[in-house]
Amino acid sequence: MVMAEFGRLYEQQYAVALFNKVRFDMEGGGGPQSQLLQRKIPLENKSIFSGSLYQCLEENKKWRNRFLFVPDTYNINYYDSKAAYDKHLPPKGTINCAGYKVLTSMEQYLDLISSSLPGLKAKVGSAPFLKFPYQFPLILWHPYARHCYFCVETEKEQQKWHAVLQDCVRHTNDGKNYQLIIISYCLIKNS
Template sequence: QSCIAFFCHLKDEVEQHRAGQAQLLKQKEPLQASEVLYKDNVLYFDDNKKWRERFVVVRADYSLELHDSQESYTKGTPARHKHLPTGGTVLTSEEKYTAVVDKAFPDPNGSKEEPSVPVVAVPGPLPVYLSLPYRRDSYFCFQQEEKRARFVSILNDCIRHQNQDYLKSMECEVQAFLKAIHFYRQEKGHYESWDMLVGTDCQVGLLVSILLTSMLSVDRDLGVSC
């Protein structure tokens, strides 16, 4: 599929195909990746297990940057942390976050006793938990409901775009990967191209991860490098 997609890309370049007139409304032009969608000071649970105020910046590539301060950001200092929240889940209560953690890491002894202390001691009334598969979770805290609601909204946008924006890419590598997924699902009796997106963002991300692992395993067996 990689070779086919690459040659189709070359064919389009040589023949200079122009897109036909679409009957549906066109999407807006995407923003430049460097454009800022959100910025504000937020309490963040840092690597040293202490709560510190960080200047959070979300750019148009839907990455989450954490800077030491607004001053360091203005000076152009690189971000202390940069998160790509692909497959993430945003939770706003300790009870829901604890339930997610207990489901991911069940007690091998089968004990269902409530924990005596919280996972993270939150210094304010409005926590935000960002649960990330296969990566370290992130914790934020707010004093005002309006600020938390705005942050949760932009965080959910980041997750949605990180999960599904690759479908819009016209790069031949992406098109080859999506075509391979399409053929794989046809073998399993699913013939609609949108069928692979049925389910939650986590289920879709898990499907893509499984298919990618299967493709890499086949490539290794055939001696093909990706």
């Protein structure tokens, strides 16, 4: 029984540990990391968090107030409003946070863009491609997927949402989603 439980946990976490080792070998830096993820007991059929914030729409670069609901899967469902959620309408979209990084400033975002796109040096002082309605952005950055732009009105809200989004990223990186990322990462670094 004990070995069966260990085997299940090992299978879930092996890909994450392998990815961390490959990344450490390729990039260097940092110290050795723990090989096992710390997991809480799943919160089955419960809401992790919900609330409203502003989201930038990709198609027209306009900001809309959205209601976000984070169920026990740690995927983010977003709705037009809390009323739409209360009426059990389908979400406008869902974000699987596996592989994302949560950023809280345009400087962090531009640094990641500069480091991931050789030859391109983005500066904060240059003409912005995106204007935030408030000075407290939240950006979900992914090296191979669409970036998501959010914004809140206060620093306290930013800290709260940052913690929630970090939890979503950490809990969705359970190994199953990283298998393709490991392959893509190795192919890009070796090309």
